[in-house]
Amino acid sequence: MCSARRDGEPTLAPLSSRAASYSGVFTLLPLLSGEGKGHHGEILRAATRLAESGKINPFVDSRRFDLTSVAQAHLLVETRQARGKVVIDIAH
Numbered sequence: 001m002c003s004a005r006r007d008g009e010p011t012l013a014p015l016s017s018r019a020a021s022y023s024g025v026f027t028l029l030p031l032l033s034g035e036g037k038g039h040h041g042e043i044l045r046a047a048t049r050l051a052e053s054g055k056i057n058p059f060v061d062s063r064r065f066d067l068t069s070v071a072q073a074h075l076l077v078e079t080r081q082a083r084g085k086v087v088i089d090i091a092h
Contacts, residue, residue, distance in 0.1 A: 065088045
């Protein structure tokens, strides 16, 4: 949750003290509000170039899940047994 600084500006500092993720805030807010849409597009294009050039190598758990095994995937993440990102296939 965000809180406000003395000057009234929002701060995400409480998240960092609990090792929480900012990604949802920075990714979703521009998409939902349209604010900074052009800049967000620039960031995504730069990330695409890095990924396509092999400079971004996501660490993905070797196990794959589908919608019938979501509970197993969640348990791996919850118990910190997942090694990297967990993939859940939602389409065939």
